[in-house]
Amino acid sequence: MSYTLSAAKLQTYHRCPRAYYFRYERRLDGSGFYGSTALGTSLHQALAQIYQDWHYQDPVPRLDWIEYCWNQQIGDLTSNQIAEGRAILRRYYYSFIASQSAMRRPLAVEGRIQGCLQVENLEFVLSGRYDRLDYCGDGLELIDYKSAKEIETIEPDEIDLQIGLYYLALEQRYQRSLKQLSLLYLRTGEKFSYTATPGHRQRVEQVISELAVELRRDRRWLPVPGTQCDRCAYARYCPAMRQEPEPLPEAARPEPGLQLVLSLN
Structure with missing residues (x-):
């Protein structure tokens, strides 16, 4: 019996086991807080093509290569989105490609890893x-890559869990350790990098052990009130937020005994 576990799931569980219960055990809709824009998707696809399809015979591609890749990904974007995306990629080009002596070929782009x-x-x-x-x-x-209009505030514990999960998975997949996790905000051109250590792996192993106890034995899913409650999609169902919480909707999945598979997101 196996359980698929993502960084988002680990972060949700660490933030509040009750929110984890609502979202993943009972499958309540919280989609209003997740999702990506068409512009963001096109930017990600263009950047993947820029690095994946470049021949690397010249040290640095010219700007017209970036323009070409962008034009392959604009699809049904509006004219304003096309212009905005082009400006974002030009800024990226001058900040992270043209300023380097050579554009490095990545190990991989746009992929999945498992451990x-x-x-x-x-x-x-x-x-x-x-x-x-x-x-x-x-x-x-x-x-x-981050395409949000504003730089998101990420708690250190949540970054640590993301680093730890990738540390474990990359070590198993590539037999190489994760040295650095970098968040690159496309709209501002800012890059925030975090050093990865074996301590991150140990931390994520600890949190997974706590989750395993809930799945196997306790199943209490205790709420953890905090600032995250203000934007929680499940506040109306939570006993920590209301003395008389609303009953779960009929569309909620029945209370599971022991879940067979946890979804990725």
């Missing part, structure tokens, strides 16, 4: 996505 961990006689499949994997000394740098 495994056995805890409490349960097999957890650690699954994640990445936008780009670069060589970083004797290890790897995982780059995650």
Whole structure:
């Protein structure tokens, strides 16, 4: 019996086991807080093509290569979105490509990784996505493009869990350690990098062990009130937020005994 576990799931569980219960155990809709825009999708696809299809015979591609890749991905975007995306990619080009002596060929772009961990006689499949994997000394740098209009505030614990999950999965997949996780904000051209250590792997193993206990034995899913409650999609069902919480909708999945598979997102 196996459980697919992503960084988003680990972060949700660490933030509040009750929110995890609502979202993943009972499958309540929280889609209003997740999703991506058409512009963001096109930017990700263009960047993947820029790195994947470049021949690397010349050290640095010209700007017209970036323009070409962008024009392949505009699809049904509006004229304003096309112009905005072009401006974003030009800024990216001058900040991260033209300023380098050579554009480095990545190990991979736009992919998935998986690893495994056995805890409490349960097999957890650690699954994640990445936008780009670069060589970083004797290890790897995982780059995650962000297309949001504002730089998101991410708690250190949540970054640590994301790093730990990728550390485990990349080590198993490539026999190389994750050295750095980088968040690259496309609209501002800012890049935030976090050093990865074996301590991140140990931390994620600890949180997965706690989750395994809930799945196997406790199943209390205790709420953890905090600032995240203000934007929680499930606040109206939560006993920590209301003395008389609303009953779960009929569309909620029945209370599971022991879940067979946890979805990726």
